[in-house]
Each structure stands twice: as C-alpha cells, then as structure tokens.
Amino acid sequence: MERTAPVPAPVRIEPWSDDDLELLRLANAPELMDHLGGPETQEQLEARHERYAALSADRTGKGRMFRISLAGTGEGVGTIGFWETTWQGEQVYETGWAVLHGFQGLGIATTATNAVAGQARAEHKHRFLHAFPSVANAASNAVCRKAGFVLLGTCDLEYPPGRPMVANDWRLDLHPDH
Numbered sequence: 001m002e003r004t005a006p007v008p009a010p011v012r013i014e015p016w017s018d019d020d021l022e023l024l025r026l027a028n029a030p031e032l033m034d035h036l037g038g039p040e041t042q043e044q045l046e047a048r049h050e051r052y053a054a055l056s057a058d059r060t061g062k063g064r065m066f067r068i069s070l071a072g073t074g075e076g077v078g079t080i081g082f083w084e085t086t087w088q089g090e091q092v093y094e095t096g097w098a099v100l101h102g103f104q105g106l107g108i109a110t111t112a113t114n115a116v117a118g119q120a121r122a123e124h125k126h127r128f129l130h131a132f133p134s135v136a137n138a139a140s141n142a143v144c145r146k147a148g149f150v151l152l153g154t155c156d157l158e159y160p161p162g163r164p165m166v167a168n169d170w171r172l173d174l175h176p177d178h
Helices: 018-026 030-036 042-057 108-122 138-146
Strands: 011-015 063-070 076-087 090-099 128-131 150-158 164-173
Touching: 011 108, 018 042, 018 076, 042 063, 042 076, 063 090, 063 108, 076 108, 076 128, 090 108, 108 128, 108 138, 128 138, 138 164
Parallel strands: 090 128
Antiparallel strands: 011 063, 063 076, 076 090, 128 164, 150 164
8 A cells, every 4th residue: 555645734833922831831842852952941931932922022033933833723733933043153044843742744844944934034134044953853854854955964062051962954045046
C-alpha cells in the first residue's frame, strides 16, 4: 500500500497577545522543550510571555511573535516568531517555533514558517532570516528544508544561556533579487 504525505492543516498566524500565556504553558511540555534545555519554570514562562507580548506590540521592525491557530476553529496549536539578532557581525532576523504534540506531522510548522518569512520580508529591514535548530532535532531541520532555507553548516550556540548545543545554521534570503 502506497503511503501519502499528510495534507497540511489550514492554519493562520495571529499576533501574540496577553491572552496567550496558556498556549505558552502548553508549549512548555517536556517533549517540546527537549532540544531547548527542558521545560521552563513558571517565572521563566511569565517573563517569556511578557517579552512575546512586548515584541508583538513593538512596530519598529524588531520582530514579532505569533500564535499558530487552526483556521477553522481558532484553536491555538503552537508558537512562532521572528526577532532581530546579530549573527556573525550582521543584523539578521532569527525564527523559532513550537507546535503542540498532538498537531505535529501535519505541515503546520512549515506553513507557519512560510507565513512568518512573509511577515519578516514585509518589514523590508533585514535580508536574511536564520533558524538554528539543534542538529539532533530532525523535525525542525525538516521544516527548514521544506520552507526553502539553505543549510550553511553547524555552529556552537548556548541555548538557553549557559547550555552549549550544536545547531544547524539555516538561512532564508528574504530579498533574493537584491
């Protein structure tokens, strides 16, 4: 019997709001935080939620955080965003995402990553969008490949700060015509 690829669930990305703390708690599950140093404390989650809300409210092009929602029901199924960072001496955008366990393998992360790339492109501020998944995170590396990122190689990072990890450096050219 021939196996077919799953049909991506229709999703939309919506700006992060004060109401999204519970979604962040759900995304803090051990199986989702395995490649990111493990679950965060309640205090760390609340601080991250405040950073996400502030970034989404800041319209200066520094980035934006989003909830990933099912288009039909509005149910929150993940988080995604982009933010400014300095990488190898250059100002770029970085992206990262999490899709709740029961919604993985449906193309949601790839669809949301493409949408976030569109949002970053619309800022007309930085040429490149990078993602730095752990080399051991096969699913996130597959999302990068499917979303059109180019693998530049591996790099040593600390995430969270103080926890060394080996990551893949994936890059998407937001303005390839330049």
